[in-house]
Amino acid sequence: MDEIYEAIIVRPINWISSFLSRVVDNRLIDGLVNGVGKGVQFSARQLRLLQSGQVGSYILIMMIAIILFFIFQLFWKL
Amino acid sequence: MFAAFDNFPALLIWLPLAGGLISFFIKSEKAARASAIVFSLLTMAVMMTSLFFSSSESFVYNQVSYVWLPNLGSSFGLILDGLTRVLCLLTALVFPMVFLLVPGNRYPNANRFYALMLLTQCGLMGVFMATDALVFYLFWELALIPVYFLASIWGGEKRIKATFKFFIYTFVGSLFLLIGILYMYLKTSNGSFSLVAFYNVKLSDVEQYWMFLLFFIAFAIKMPLFPLHTWQPEAYEQAPTPVTMVLSAVMVKMGLFGLLRWLLPLFPLAVKQFNTAIIVVIVVGMVYASLVAIYQDNIKKLIAYSSIAHIGLMAAGAFTLKAVALNGAVLQMFSHGINIMALWIVADLIETQTGITKISALGGIAKKAPKLTMFLVIAAFANIALPLTNAFVGEFMIFNGLYQFKPWIAAFAGLSIIFSAVYTLNMIKHVFYGEVVAAVEGYLDINKTQAMVLTVITGLILFVGIYPDPFFKMMYETVGLIVNRYVTI
Numbered sequence: 001m002d003e004i005y006e007a008i009i010v011r012p013i014n015w016i017s018s019f020l021s022r023v024v025d026n027r028l029i030d031g032l033v034n035g036v037g038k039g040v041q042f043s044a045r046q047l048r049l050l051q052s053g054q055v056g057s058y059i060l061i062m063m064i065a066i067i068l069f070f071i072f073q074l075f076w077k078l
Numbered sequence: 079m080f081a082a083f084d085n086f087p088a089l090l091i092w093l094p095l096a097g098g099l100i101s102f103f104i105k106s107e108k109a110a111r112a113s114a115i116v117f118s119l120l121t122m123a124v125m126m127t128s129l130f131f132s133s134s135e136s137f138v139y140n141q142v143s144y145v146w147l148p149n150l151g152s153s154f155g156l157i158l159d160g161l162t163r164v165l166c167l168l169t170a171l172v173f174p175m176v177f178l179l180v181p182g183n184r185y186p187n188a189n190r191f192y193a194l195m196l197l198t199q200c201g202l203m204g205v206f207m208a209t210d211a212l213v214f215y216l217f218w219e220l221a222l223i224p225v226y227f228l229a230s231i232w233g234g235e236k237r238i239k240a241t242f243k244f245f246i247y248t249f250v251g252s253l254f255l256l257i258g259i260l261y262m263y264l265k266t267s268n269g270s271f272s273l274v275a276f277y278n279v280k281l282s283d284v285e286q287y288w289m290f291l292l293f294f295i296a297f298a299i300k301m302p303l304f305p306l307h308t309w310q311p312e313a314y315e316q317a318p319t320p321v322t323m324v325l326s327a328v329m330v331k332m333g334l335f336g337l338l339r340w341l342l343p344l345f346p347l348a349v350k351q352f353n354t355a356i357i358v359v360i361v362v363g364m365v366y367a368s369l370v371a372i373y374q375d376n377i378k379k380l381i382a383y384s385s386i387a388h389i390g391l392m393a394a395g396a397f398t399l400k401a402v403a404l405n406g407a408v409l410q411m412f413s414h415g416i417n418i419m420a421l422w423i424v425a426d427l428i429e430t431q432t433g434i435t436k437i438s439a440l441g442g443i444a445k446k447a448p449k450l451t452m453f454l455v456i457a458a459f460a461n462i463a464l465p466l467t468n469a470f471v472g473e474f475m476i477f478n479g480l481y482q483f484k485p486w487i488a489a490f491a492g493l494s495i496i497f498s499a500v501y502t503l504n505m506i507k508h509v510f511y512g513e514v515v516a517a518v519e520g521y522l523d524i525n526k527t528q529a530m531v532l533t534v535i536t537g538l539i540l541f542v543g544i545y546p547d548p549f550f551k552m553m554y555e556t557v558g559l560i561v562n563r564y565v566t567i
Contacts, residue, residue, distance in 0.1 A: 013372065013500075020366060021373040030308040037246070 086128035087156035088142050090166060090203045093121045094173075098196030107188040111177065114192035118174040118199070125170035128158060129552075147212070151263070151270040155209035160556030164408055164549060165206045165328075165335055168415045171538075172327045173199050175531045176320045179423060185232050185318065194224040198324060205332050211259045212271040214340075218255070221329065222248055229317040240309075240316035247309040251299035255336075258292035262344070276344055283347055290348035293341045294356075300333030301389045304363025311382040315435075319426040322378070326385050326422065327415040334389065334411055337396050338404070343563050350564070353397040357483070360397070361491045364390040368497035372504070377425045377435050380505060381418065384461065387494050388414050388469075394491065395476030401554075401561045403479020408553050410472025413460070413542055417469060420457030420535045424450065427524065428509070432517045437505055442514030446521035451510050453524075453532040458506055460539045462499045468542035 050061070097117025104110040146154040158166065173195070185191045197220070204217025222245070230241040259271070265285075266275040281289065299306045310330075314322045342349055364387045371383035392410050395403035427450065428443065429435050444451040460467035463474075473495070480488035524532065542549065 013369070013497075017369045017372040021370045024366075025308065025370055029305050033243075033247070033308050037243075 085142060086124060086131070087158050087207050089124045090121060090128075090158075090170070090207065091156065091200055093117055093124065094196045094200040094203065097121075098193045098200060101189050101193035101196060104189045107183060110189035110192050111180075114196060115174060115177045117196060118170075118177055121199070121203075122170040122174055125167055129163065129167070141209070143209070146210075150212070151266075151268065151272075151275075152210055152212040153272065154213055155272060156204075156207040156213075157209045158207060160553035161335070161338060161408060162206050162556075163552050164412050165331060166203055168331070168412050169199060169202045169206070169328050172324060172415060172419060175419065175534070176323050178527055178531055179426075180320050187231075191228065191232060194228050195320065195324070197224040198228070198329075202324075202328055202332070206335060209273045210271045211263065211273065211276060211340075215252075215256060215259055218252060218332065221332065222252070225317075225321060225325065225329070228321045229313065232318040232321070234316040234318075236312070237316045240312040244309045244313040247306075248299055251296035254292045255296035258289050258296075261289060261292075273339075276340075279344075281345070281347075283351075286345045286348040287351065290341065290345040290352065293336070293345070297333040297336040297341060298393075300336070301330055301393060302333070302386065303360055303390060303393060304366055304386065307363070307367070307386050310386060311379045314382040314385075315376065315378045319422055319429070323419055323422045326381070327419045330385070330389055331411050331415065334392055334396065334407070337393065338408070338557075338560060342396065342399070342560050346563050349397070349399070353399065354484070357394045357397050357480075357487060360390045360394040361487055361494075363387075364394070364491060364494040365497070368494040368501070371501045372497060374501070375437050377428070377437055377505065377509070380437070380501060381421050381425060384421075384498060384501065385414075385418055387498060388418075388461075391473060391476055391491065391494070394487075395479055398476075398479040398483040399561065399564050400479035400482050401557065402482075403476045404557045404560060405550060405554060406472045406475025406479065408557060409542070409546060409549050410469065410476060412549065413468035413472050413539075416535055416538050416542075417457055417460040417467075420453065420532065420539075421461065423528070423532065423535075424454045424457065427528065431521055434517055437508050440509045440515060440518060441512040442510070443518050443521055444510040445514055446518055447523040449529060450524050450532075453536060454510065455506065456536050456539060458502045460543075461502050463495060466540065466543045468539050468546070470543055471546045 094117060097114065097120075100117075101110050101113055104113055141157045142155070144154040146152055176195070177192070201217045201219075201221030201224070205214060205221055208214035208217055226241060226245045229244070230237055233241060262276050262279055263269065263271055265279045265281065267278070268275065295306075299309075302310050314326060317325060367383045367386035367390065371380050371387065374380040374383060388410075392407040392414070395407040395410070398404075425435070428440065432440065434440055456467070460469050463469035463472075477488055477491070480491055
């Protein structure tokens with residue numbers, strides 16, 4: 001009787017428990033949470049490259065943005 | 079006749095605040111500890127006294143309101159009603175116990191440690207008593223910031239990472255809450271932050287759904303509910319144990335309290351719309367957390383996951399909107415605070431003496447410390463919610479409500495109770511019984527102060543378990559008001 005109980009209840013529960021703890025909780029859920037943090041840091045690092053300090057490049061980006069804005073306005077009638 | 083009793087809420091804020099500010103300037107560690115104990119005991123005395131003075135027949139017992147920011151429509155409003163009393167009583171009880179247990183020389187710069195702890199108490203009291211959304215938000219943050227410093231200065235090895243995560247996580251939640259509060263403020267007829275004005279705001283269905291989401295995220299992170307819980311085990315493990323006690327006994331109740339005072343009464347349409355789905359997620363989370371707890375080999379993480387499961391049950395009870403479950407949830411908020419205190423005390427005593435938190439590395443403490451074992455076993459039974467313990471009453475009522483809501487949900491939630499017996503009894507078996515391991519060889523039993531605190535806790539466990547009526551008398555009117563908001567829609 002004890003052996004049957006061990007095999008059909010105790011062991012599966014222990015197995016599920018260890019799976020949930022190691023894989024789902026640590027990797028999946030916590031990985032997602034930490035991933036959000038890492039994503040923010042990564043995009044911050046990329047955006048930092050834009051801050052070159054050269055006025056010329058800022059003006060260029062501004063012009064591109066203005067052109068994009070006009071194109072956007074042209075096609076999307078508000 | 080006793081005109082001063084409307085000042086009780088104010089005193090509960092000012093006493094810890096004053097104590098905290100004074101502690102910063104006390105140089106000696108002993109004096110800092112003594113002053114912290116005195117101030118926390120004074121706060122407790124005020125709280126206890128306030129229980130005997132009710133100012134009116136209505137649900138409001140004591141209320142004050144100071145002019146604060148009249149141009150913004152915010153006043154410094156505090157209230158002690160049934161719901162608040164239960165939580166303030168818990169806050170007032172936990173802090174003196176924590177201070178009594180911590181030896182004065184345990185933390186360097188003890189004066190700052192005690193000061194920050196008292197500021198946390200001030201913040202917690204404010205959160206529970208605020209009747210003004212801006213004041214509520216202010217104290218919500220005030221309770222968080224000292225904990226950040228406490229955990230990142232005096233915490234364990236990986237404290238910086240754990241504390242940072244905890245802070246960012248809860249702060250993101252707080253910002254959602256702030257946006258929600260601002261939207262509600264702009265919707266009030268006379269531009270006011272008061273709770274009453276918020277209650278009278280008429281929102282469309284869609285507006286309620288969005289507002290519900292903003293408030294709910296903040297509260298769900300704080301409790302925490304699955305799957306927003308991953309800050310908790312790390313924070314509990316890394317924070318110094320006195321801070322963990324405050325975090326788990328009182329602070330997570332901020333989220334539950336937010337549900338009862340703000341979310342449920344403010345957005346009834348949205349709650350009605352979402353509650354079944356939310357209860358299902360919560361109950362899955364409870365079973366999940368209980369299963370994960372079985373696997374844990376670290377006492378602190380085990381208690382953390384056990385706490386997630388128990389808090390989930392209270393939140394599920396609140397969302398059933400049944401009076402019996404809501405009353406049970408409020409009582410359980412108090413009981414859970416007391417029980418988890420006891421578990422942390424035991425975990426801390428074991429860690430300070432042996433330096434071990436691994437369950438598999440311990441064994442045989444019962445032979446060396448019979449008194450400690452007796453207290454632990456009672457607390458552990460309360461954690462499993464056996465009859466005659468405080469948790470039985472609350473959890474029984476919550477299950478009653480869940481069953482009325484949907485029987486199959488109650489049945490599934492019952493699994494988490496069974497699992498809680500598995501991991502709690504397993505922990506007792508490995509840590510306290512079996513062969514005496516080398517690390518436990520010279521283990522000393524509890525001293526007088528520890529015995530006194532644990533006796534108080536055990537007394538509360540049994541008192542609430544056998545005679546919970548005074549608590550229900552205190553809270554049922556206030557809880558009834560929440561339920562009544564759902565009768566008319």
